[in-house]
Amino acid sequence: MPTIKEIAKASGVSVATVSNIINEKGKVSEETRIRVQKIIEEMNYTPNSVAKNLKTKNSRCIGVIAEDMTVFALPDIIDGITEYCEKEDYQILLVNLRLYKKFEDTYYRSDRYGDIVQREIQKLVAKQVEGIIYVAAHERLINVFPEQLPVPMVVAYGYTSHRGIPSVMVSDEQGARELVKYLISMGHRRIGVIAGKKYSMHTRSRLEGYQRALFEGNVLYDPDLVVYGDWERESGYRNTDYLIEKNVTAIFCMNDFMAGGAYDRLDERKLKVGRDIAVAGYDNREMAGYEKPPLTTMGLPLHDIGYRASEIILDMLKKEEKNTEEADIYYVDCKPYIRQSVNQLKTEKKEGV
Amino acid sequence: MPTIKEIAKASGVSVATVSNIINEKGKVSEETRIRVQKIIEEMNYTPNSVAKNLKTKNSRCIGVIAEDMTVFALPDIIDGITEYCEKEDYQILLVNLRLYKKFEDTYYRSDRYGDIVQREIQKLVAKQVEGIIYVAAHERLINVFPEQLPVPMVVAYGYTSHRGIPSVMVSDEQGARELVKYLISMGHRRIGVIAGKKYSMHTRSRLEGYQRALFEGNVLYDPDLVVYGDWERESGYRNTDYLIEKNVTAIFCMNDFMAGGAYDRLDERKLKVGRDIAVAGYDNREMAGYEKPPLTTMGLPLHDIGYRASEIILDMLKKEEKNTEEADIYYVDCKPYIRQSVNQLKTEKKEGV
DNA sequence: TTGTATGCGTTATCAT
């Protein structure tokens, strides 16, 4: 690995001139520029980013802290981050907390967890990253960040009450609303809901979307048509009977797994999904397309969340880190995947309230 | 962010002393050590890794080039990499090539692809990474690396003929062998195969494993029982009839998707999987556990591949980068997931050759 | 247009 000094010597100029050429500062004669350029090629010289970084104080690098790489949402979010960063010529220092693997499902209650995060932030800052994106494994309130942060930060797929840290989240309310409006447009009025865990953010927002769609469709909201599962397939299976007895013509499941469970039960009861009864899911997990019939569902804008998060953080960088008091939450819209699990309702006889 | 100089001034010692304390060089009196240590705490000082790196030439950082983060195998492989790196206190600079998104399925034939890889390697080296792990999106021969590499490299989930670059791959042969031995142990003798694309590495190795299991089980290998699909679900569906006509009692599909297709066709023909006929898959994709009945399949050791790859590269680093002429291929074993799709064969009547 | 000199924050060498 040659250094700028060696290039200078080899081409008989000073290091300043070489530096000016590399960084296209002008004020160099065309003649020497070409000559030095050639030497640079020949010796296969690349400037040492570390030295450059030490001097200029910009590393063109951001830190990404992922709660757990192997959780389904993360790869797409990180993919979105990398796409925008590549455009802007930023590199990524990745930290994988492996929270699920270390603490199982309850990591966010662990005492150790906050310390771990702070230590990793410390290390990232020591490496001179210009900003940090924290990527949560599922949406929730995250308050493990130190009071004084030396670099801008944004949280993706979660939010924080820490002032000065923007958040980027799924617009669950919009997604559920759009999906339920679709069900209504297909003639359904009695739409049962198999919700997620009662106090999950996703559950609450999706339920609001459901209610709003009903309102806009002039359909009475019947609380008895909402039943709570726990996101697992089995809970979809378990809650289906209840809704059938309530004479629903469609079931909106708050994730694809529970929709799969509903399929199972419906199948046992000889009710054909997409003909005798409509089913919709949420998340657009891989298996949704393989169900029989393929499941209509709402896709999470994971890639876009990552993309948006990096836009925001690079914007903060450009603004010289001033007036970043806009601790906003940005919502990114979901996109529906219309498949074969929702039938057009023809008869009106089951429509009574 | 205070510097070492400020710490020195604040505690009334020289920077050399502070440095010695930080790096536990000894030759410092207990008294001053404690005093300076306290100041460091108070001022919340962390050494600047960039400056340290410039001076010492070790960044404790490796580069990871992922062909495409969103391909199913990658997150687990990267998770394995991060696990070992965390133990060894190494950080990770991540590059996501996004090859699938940019070039679709044929990226590896693209001219531009090689240049992109070389440019990214260049950038990583400029950042002073100590080594690079290249993670392929699917196993194949990869020869896009520059002749002279300034840092050690290893390829995960693929291999290269470049000398000095070790590879870490799935032991497809072992996996298929073990799975087919299991089928034989369950009494099956006429075991049909729905293979992947004919010239894929995976197909060839898994076929070898199948043949070896047959040999070891004293079962004649009948080439007519092997039919080629294209990894897609539909090709499993399409090839099932042929095997049924050949009177197989079990079908070994070379991936879970094709197994799913076989399920579909079997279902149509009123053959119950796990009772009338056995089906096994490969890869242990998410959907495998949700099939009815849950699919017996062979899990890919993705996490272990990543873990092994980082072990290898950090070993190379320790060896002072000498005699790395061992351009070996390391194979990592697959692990079976026994579920309900394979029945014990009781009657012997269908066993003839 | 080109060269000289200084400093970024750290470690390491050599005095004291």
Place this chain on the structure above:
DNA sequence: ATGATAACGCATACAA
């Protein structure tokens, strides 16, 4: 045991 200082590779202010 502690301190002064050079050096890592680069960018830049200033001099020539």
